[in-house]
Amino acid sequence: MKRLSVLILVFLLCFTIASSYSQAQEAISATCSTEAEFPTSLTFNLTAKSSANITRVILNYKIDKITTVTVISEVEPDFDIGKAVDTSWTWDMRMSSLPPGAEVQYRWRIEDASGHELKTEWKTVRFDDEHYSWKSLTEDEITLHWYKGDQSFAQELLDAAIDTLEKLTQYTGASLEKSVDIYIYASTSALRDALVYSQDWTGGVAFTEYGILAIGIETSNLTWGKRVTAHELTHLVTYQMTYNPYGDIPNWLNEGLSMYAEGELEMSFRLLLNEAISKDSLISVQSLSSSFPSDANEARLSYAQSYSIVEFLIDEYGREKMLNLLNVFKYGSTYDDALLTVYGFDTNGLDDAWRLSLGLEPRETSATPVPATTPKTGFLECNVISTKSSNSGLLWVGGLGILLLPAIGEMVRLKRRGKK
Numbered sequence: 001m002k003r004l005s006v007l008i009l010v011f012l013l014c015f016t017i018a019s020s021y022s023q024a025q026e027a028i029s030a031t032c033s034t035e036a037e038f039p040t041s042l043t044f045n046l047t048a049k050s051s052a053n054i055t056r057v058i059l060n061y062k063i064d065k066i067t068t069v070t071v072i073s074e075v076e077p078d079f080d081i082g083k084a085v086d087t088s089w090t091w092d093m094r095m096s097s098l099p100p101g102a103e104v105q106y107r108w109r110i111e112d113a114s115g116h117e118l119k120t121e122w123k124t125v126r127f128d129d130e131h132y133s134w135k136s137l138t139e140d141e142i143t144l145h146w147y148k149g150d151q152s153f154a155q156e157l158l159d160a161a162i163d164t165l166e167k168l169t170q171y172t173g174a175s176l177e178k179s180v181d182i183y184i185y186a187s188t189s190a191l192r193d194a195l196v197y198s199q200d201w202t203g204g205v206a207f208t209e210y211g212i213l214a215i216g217i218e219t220s221n222l223t224w225g226k227r228v229t230a231h232e233l234t235h236l237v238t239y240q241m242t243y244n245p246y247g248d249i250p251n252w253l254n255e256g257l258s259m260y261a262e263g264e265l266e267m268s269f270r271l272l273l274n275e276a277i278s279k280d281s282l283i284s285v286q287s288l289s290s291s292f293p294s295d296a297n298e299a300r301l302s303y304a305q306s307y308s309i310v311e312f313l314i315d316e317y318g319r320e321k322m323l324n325l326l327n328v329f330k331y332g333s334t335y336d337d338a339l340l341t342v343y344g345f346d347t348n349g350l351d352d353a354w355r356l357s358l359g360l361e362p363r364e365t366s367a368t369p370v371p372a373t374t375p376k377t378g379f380l381e382c383n384v385i386s387t388k389s390s391n392s393g394l395l396w397v398g399g400l401g402i403l404l405l406p407a408i409g410e411m412v413r414l415k416r417r418g419k420k
């Protein structure tokens with residue numbers, strides 16, 4: 001069904017005093033506005049006047065997200081030279097999308113033939129999904145936005161999020177460094193309508209750089225919703241705890257922490273794990289360091305094993321070492337170096353210690369099972385999408401999804417990892 005277009009018009013008066021000129025008749029004056037058509041575009045409009053011909057117009061914008069270097073993008077929209085100028089520039093989100101609630105700061109620079117220059121003040125526009133009438137609840141660093149269901153529905157989800165943060169702090173020492181916003185869509189299909197990139201299995205997306213979650217949760221499916229919220233919120237915490245420009249963290253740690261934060265391992269995962277232990281067919285920790293296999297059962301086992309590995313590290317070595325591990329990764333350590341620094345063993349050593357705790361012998365190198373990669377099944381898929389925008393630099397959106405009933409999808413940012 002074709003989405004209804006909703007235009008939001010934000011009208012903001014810009015500064016009207018040209019720098020270094022005090023006489024009003026010589027100054028450049030400007031008004032600017034933005035129009036958002038969520039989720040596909042954001043348009044910046046400018047109307048400017050001057051006593052001399054306006055010869056140059058530049059739009060600068062920057063995105064509020066976790067990064068080591070703030071990138072200020074610059075575009076010069078077309079316009080007809082004259083004393084009065086109307087121009088605009090549209091950011092096509094189909095090239096580099098923004099999540100709901102993402103904030104963009106922008107300003108205009110205008111020059112005229114007499115040497116005047118006007119720089120408007122930085123303004124902030126929030127890329128809201130105006131298809132719905134959002135309500136919100138805030139507690140500590142979490143703001144939960146929802147539009148369907150009563151207050152108790154939202155409160156239960158918010159409580160689950162707060163409980164998750166408390167559990168993470170208690171068992172891993174990890175905590176949020178930046179506040180987060182959680183957008184609860186009324187269904188997974190409503191969520192997918194809000195995403196430029198989505199798959200049939202997408203049920204929740206963690207926009208880790210932005211500190212934003214978007215999840216589709218039906219009011220009748222609260223138990224599932226609380227689990228997904230815990231899982232995805234933990235991805236935000238883990239990302240904030242370990243973000244650095246050099247490298248990422250092993251996938252078993254990233255997913256294992258999120259699975260651990262959900263609570264007890266669900267029975268279907270437990271059965272798969274127990275079967276792999278009894279058959280001595282566990283996937284190696286080394287294999288679980290990178291992307292999980294696309295085969296449904298292998299991927300489910302990967303999640304179950306990740307839970308088990310993280311549980312083993314926390315139970316056996318404690319909270320402080322887990323916190324140390326996250327802190328070491330913050331400095332861009334390689335997987336093996338981080339483990340060696342904190343635990344005194346590398347990835348293979350972890351595999352042996354973990355296997356020993358399960359009553360298994362250390363792995364023989366030649367016997368390391370290689371996860372099967374099979375065609376995507378629709379039940380569970382992984383994908384990575386990358387897009388390049390000439391205006392905002394290289395944007396990577398990583399996708400990794402697991403579908404449980406009725407649908408758990410997640411997209412987790414995967415950073416490029418340099419050779420080490």
Ligand SMILES: [Zn+2]
Binds near residue numbers: 231235255258410412
């Ligand atoms: Zn996950």
